[in-house]
Amino acid sequence: MRCPFCANDDTQVKDSRPTEDSSAIRRRRQCVSCGARFTTFERVQLREVTIVKSGDRREAFDRLKIEQSVALACRKRGVSQERIDQLISGIQRQVETAGEPEVASAQIGEMVMEGLKQLDSVAYIRFASVYRDFSEARDFEEFASTVADAAKE
Numbered sequence: 001m002r003c004p005f006c007a008n009d010d011t012q013v014k015d016s017r018p019t020e021d022s023s024a025i026r027r028r029r030q031c032v033s034c035g036a037r038f039t040t041f042e043r044v045q046l047r048e049v050t051i052v053k054s055g056d057r058r059e060a061f062d063r064l065k066i067e068q069s070v071a072l073a074c075r076k077r078g079v080s081q082e083r084i085d086q087l088i089s090g091i092q093r094q095v096e097t098a099g100e101p102e103v104a105s106a107q108i109g110e111m112v113m114e115g116l117k118q119l120d121s122v123a124y125i126r127f128a129s130v131y132r133d134f135s136e137a138r139d140f141e142e143f144a145s146t147v148a149d150a151a152k153e
């Protein structure tokens with residue numbers, strides 16, 4: 001399992017136990033390289049879903065990829081791993097039960113942004129800036145100010 005913090009491939013399982021409702025196996029891991037600790041889950045996958053990316057590229061739905069980008073966005077923001085897991089599980093369930101064999105990656109990006117918006121505005125801005133690929137500082141400033149305005153309401 002690759003370390004979400006330094007991308008080192010070598011991590012050790014420190015602890016392994018079922019979640020409270022026994023729907024998943026929770027593993028505490030530690031990166032051999034940077035020492036970071038993180039949690040992984042082994043879960044039932046209801047069905048295979050293909051993600052359609054820009055340029056018509058296709059790949060299998062991969063929860064881990066969403067986890068990594070959300071973990072990066074939430075880094076040092078004090079958002080609990082539990083809330084992050086809930087957000088991603090919610091998205092995964094939505095994707096798997098929608099009944100569509102293919103889902104646009106843009107749609108998943110929007111779901112993640114929608115979820116992060118509720119969790120942490122900085123994480124939301126971070127994710128959106130990568131996801132929307134802001135090419136100019138001006139784009140970013142505009143977006144950040146709309147988030148700040150929304151937070152005031």
Ligand SMILES: [Zn+2]
Pocket residue numbers: 003004005006007008031032033034035036
């Ligand atoms: Zn690491």
